[in-house]
Amino acid sequence: MSSIAELLWAEKYRPRSLDEIVNQEEIVKRLKKFVEEKNMPHLLFVGPPGTGKTTAAHALAHDLYGENYLQYMLELNASDERGIDTIRTKVKEFARSRTPPGVPFKIVLLDEADNMTADAQQALRRLMEMYTASTRFILIANFPSKIIEPIQSRCALFRFTPLKKEDVIARLKWICEQEKCKYTEEGLETIYEISEGDMRRAINVLQAAAAIGTVTPDIVYKVVGLAHPREIREMIKLALDGQFQRARDQLRQLMINYGLSGVDVIKQIHREIFSQELKLPEELRVMIADYAGEIQFRLVEGADDEIQLSAFLAWLTLLGQKMRASS
Amino acid sequence: MSQRIPWVIKYRPKRIADVANQDQAKEKFIPWLRQWLQGRPPEKKAALFYGPAGVGKTSLVEAAAHEYGLELIEMNASDFRRKEDIERIAKVAATQMSLFGRRKIILLDEVDGISGTADRGGLDAILELIKITKHPIVMTANDPWDQKLRPLREASLMIPFNRLSERYVVQVLKRICAAERIECEDAALKYIAQRCEGDLRSAINDLQAIAEGYGKVTLDIVRNLVVSRDRQYTPWEMLRNLFMSKYAWQAKRAVTHTDLDYETILQWINENIPNQYTDPEDVWRAFESLARADIYLGRIKRTLSWDLLSYVFDLAGPGVALARKKSKFRWAKYSFPQKIMLLAKTKEMREIREALADAIAKRIHTSRTTVKREVLPYLMIIFRERPDYAARIAVGYNLTDNMIKYLAGPLYSQVKEHINMLLLRMEKPATASTRVETRATQPQTKNEEAGTSKARRATRKSSRRRRKGGGTQTTLPL
Numbered sequence: 001m002s003s004i005a006e007l008l009w010a011e012k013y014r015p016r017s018l019d020e021i022v023n024q025e026e027i028v029k030r031l032k033k034f035v036e037e038k039n040m041p042h043l044l045f046v047g048p049p050g051t052g053k054t055t056a057a058h059a060l061a062h063d064l065y066g067e068n069y070l071q072y073m074l075e076l077n078a079s080d081e082r083g084i085d086t087i088r089t090k091v092k093e094f095a096r097s098r099t100p101p102g103v104p105f106k107i108v109l110l111d112e113a114d115n116m117t118a119d120a121q122q123a124l125r126r127l128m129e130m131y132t133a134s135t136r137f138i139l140i141a142n143f144p145s146k147i148i149e150p151i152q153s154r155c156a157l158f159r160f161t162p163l164k165k166e167d168v169i170a171r172l173k174w175i176c177e178q179e180k181c182k183y184t185e186e187g188l189e190t191i192y193e194i195s196e197g198d199m200r201r202a203i204n205v206l207q208a209a210a211a212i213g214t215v216t217p218d219i220v221y222k223v224v225g226l227a228h229p230r231e232i233r234e235m236i237k238l239a240l241d242g243q244f245q246r247a248r249d250q251l252r253q254l255m256i257n258y259g260l261s262g263v264d265v266i267k268q269i270h271r272e273i274f275s276q277e278l279k280l281p282e283e284l285r286v287m288i289a290d291y292a293g294e295i296q297f298r299l300v301e302g303a304d305d306e307i308q309l310s311a312f313l314a315w316l317t318l319l320g321q322k323m324r325a326s327s
Numbered sequence: 328m329s330q331r332i333p334w335v336i337k338y339r340p341k342r343i344a345d346v347a348n349q350d351q352a353k354e355k356f357i358p359w360l361r362q363w364l365q366g367r368p369p370e371k372k373a374a375l376f377y378g379p380a381g382v383g384k385t386s387l388v389e390a391a392a393h394e395y396g397l398e399l400i401e402m403n404a405s406d407f408r409r410k411e412d413i414e415r416i417a418k419v420a421a422t423q424m425s426l427f428g429r430r431k432i433i434l435l436d437e438v439d440g441i442s443g444t445a446d447r448g449g450l451d452a453i454l455e456l457i458k459i460t461k462h463p464i465v466m467t468a469n470d471p472w473d474q475k476l477r478p479l480r481e482a483s484l485m486i487p488f489n490r491l492s493e494r495y496v497v498q499v500l501k502r503i504c505a506a507e508r509i510e511c512e513d514a515a516l517k518y519i520a521q522r523c524e525g526d527l528r529s530a531i532n533d534l535q536a537i538a539e540g541y542g543k544v545t546l547d548i549v550r551n552l553v554v555s556r557d558r559q560y561t562p563w564e565m566l567r568n569l570f571m572s573k574y575a576w577q578a579k580r581a582v583t584h585t586d587l588d589y590e591t592i593l594q595w596i597n598e599n600i601p602n603q604y605t606d607p608e609d610v611w612r613a614f615e616s617l618a619r620a621d622i623y624l625g626r627i628k629r630t631l632s633w634d635l636l637s638y639v640f641d642l643a644g645p646g647v648a649l650a651r652k653k654s655k656f657r658w659a660k661y662s663f664p665q666k667i668m669l670l671a672k673t674k675e676m677r678e679i680r681e682a683l684a685d686a687i688a689k690r691i692h693t694s695r696t697t698v699k700r701e702v703l704p705y706l707m708i709i710f711r712e713r714p715d716y717a718a719r720i721a722v723g724y725n726l727t728d729n730m731i732k733y734l735a736g737p738l739y740s741q742v743k744e745h746i747n748m749l750l751l752r753m754e755k756p757a758t759a760s761t762r763v764e765t766r767a768t769q770p771q772t773k774n775e776e777a778g779t780s781k782a783r784r785a786t787r788k789s790s791r792r793r794r795k796g797g798g799t800q801t802t803l804p805l
Contacts, residue, residue: 004719006723077688079694208708212712264700302628307617314611315614
């Protein structure tokens with residue numbers, strides 16, 4: 001079966017133990033110390049996406065508890081769990097469960113902790129204190145500034161930095177060899193540039209590119225282009241062209257065909273705004289970005305996709321008209 | 328279609344005699360007007376027409392102007408807040424004759440709107456106008472009995488208008504149907520007339536909406552569409568009232584007097600702003616106001632502060648209606664909100680996508696949100712470009728048919744076929760082992776694939792045969 005079934009390479013080639021982590025040397029060294037001493041404080045891992053925060057946490061647990069480490073680690077995701085109450089109940093149950101042999105604590109891994117409100121973080125702080133005898137928390141966040149002070153001061157802080165170019169490329173090359181897929185140096189370099197030090201994205205792009213053909217810059221760009229629907233740019237152009245109704249039809253098609261949420265759409269719009277393929281006076285790009293940010297904030301607050309994005313498209317239509325009038 | 332004239336304008340009475348059912352009003356109005364025309368201004372220089380909506384108040388003024396060849400100077404009470412409008416009208420009113428000797432009649436529509444605004448200045452401006460005018464002034468109002476309007480009542484000849492009889496409304500509707508060559512049932516027209524409560528304008532609007540939507544007017548259609556008013560508006564009426572509003576209170580009334588729930592109201596308006604408004608700036612202003620209403624609604628839902636509901640109505644009603652600056656009012660055809668239909672259609676797909684994200688998120692230790700953003704787009708590419716390779720991933724993650732359908736789209740059946748082939752090989756390792764080995768090498772390039780395509784076709788054929796002949800189960804426990 002293993003020869004038939006295939007996995008996402010992001011899962012298949014995730015380092016299992018601390019030894020397998022080839023970059024972030026300083027961090028790995030400190031974490032290995034915790035394994036040796038079988039003791040550690042609460043940890044706070046911060047850094048951009050795809051720099052190995054979650055991987056390091058799992059590798060640490062693996063090295064502490066062995067192959068079946070998952071029974072001693074509770075994995076929670078702040079953006080998926082419904083609020084602090086769910087988290088509280090789960091932590092409570094987990095704290096009561098069996099303790100690992102030879103290690104005096106279990107681990108609660110809380111991903112995307114910076115997505116929690118300040119109130120929820122206060123509640124989390126109390127949880128951390130309540131179960132400190134039997135559990136350690138590893139909190140993961142993109143932005144340390146969004147973690148409240150009292151939590152920061154209770155944790156040992158680990159800063160993950162974007163991966164270096166040679167590290168990313170070496171890893172991609174190694175995967176290519178394992179998978180026996182064809183590539184060019186430039187192809188891998190293009191992947192690095194596109195992924196901006198985000199290893200997960202780099203591996204995802206590599207897998208999709210390798211599925212299509214030899215990993216060359218052309219194929220890589222093709223993959224990235226496919227991942228970000230062309231229709232977004234067409235929609236923006238239609239609106240700027242004064243065709244509001246058609247732009248809105250396009251928006252609806254996008255949301256149905258790709259199952260995109262309003263936030264997905266506005267984020268991709270934001271990406272397009274700065275693309276050179278979109279002919280726009282430069283200063284307008286910033287103005288559009290500003291309004292896009294406002295719309296995204298409203299959507300995150302729970303506003304309606306259709307209405308907010310319609311307002312955005314109406315604004316683009318108006319901008320387009322003014323642009324034509326002034327030229 | 329959008330350029331079509333509303334029938335209420337197309338069939339507006341041209342002569343005084345065409346304004347039926349209001350003989351009492353005419354008996355007071357015509358002599359008063361004649362006095363003006365004979366150069367002997369009556370004691371009361373203004374007339375105030377009052378009565379229910381749609382019974383012919385404005386029409387009578389227009390018909391009289393037409394019949395006596397008067398130039399009609401029209402103004403809305405809301406314009407009385409703008410200084411330049413006041414001056415414009417005041418200048419006309421104070422001038423004896425126009426350049427070409429045509430006499431004038433000044434129409435101030437819906438003066439009761441001014442009481443709603445508590446705008447003292449506007450009222451004073453009207454009173455001042457009545458004092459200085461050298462031309463007849465006619466005002467209209469639905470409800471003239473507001474305290475604030477007392478000075479206006481005292482300065483005017485009060486002329487009441489009656490509700491129109493059902494019989495008369497039917498007559499008018501029938502005449503319009505004949506002129507438009509529209510097939511109609513008498514019972515249907517009678518039904519419309521009953522429901523309009525003597526408001527001819529709304530009856531004609533209903534008739535037009537139905538005739539244009541269905542091409543004919545039958546009792547069945549009418550029964551379903553013309554909901555008993557009871558001053559609760561159907562979505563179409565709500566929109567018409569909203570977009571025709573000249574005052575904030577009218578627009579607010581339009582959105583509050585309907586049975587629709589709040590979200591649905593916003594969706595109806597969302598759908599139809601671009602149907603109604605033509606100027607991009609108006610469109611955006613209206614949308615931005617609606618978007619603000621939506622934000623308030625979101626806050627209400629999050630915090631349960633129902634106190635905020637009024638702001639939702641303020642922004643969705645007056646905010647949208649008063650966004651119109653450059654677009655001319657026109658008869659727009661309103662459409663059903665797409666979002667409501669799409670939501671129902673896409674609900675299943677969104678659930679599948681969520682389940683898929685969940686399954687993968689657990690395996691690669693990240694959030695569903697990240698999977699949806701960072702993983703699914705690439706998986707989709709693989710599923711739509713390389714069905715054979717995709718099949719192996721589908722097996723690896725034990726994906727359901729629906730998930731595969733979502734990822735592969737039009738290539739679903741191809742992916743499925745490859746999966747069945749894989750499963751067959753697992754079942755019969757002895758016969759398939761050599762092929763498994765070649766297929767198991769990692770993603771091949773297109774060139775390599777071309778070389779093996781013959782072999783693959785053979786495999787596909789044989790697997791089909793096997794399925795048919797041997798009746799092999801293709802589902803396996805994984």
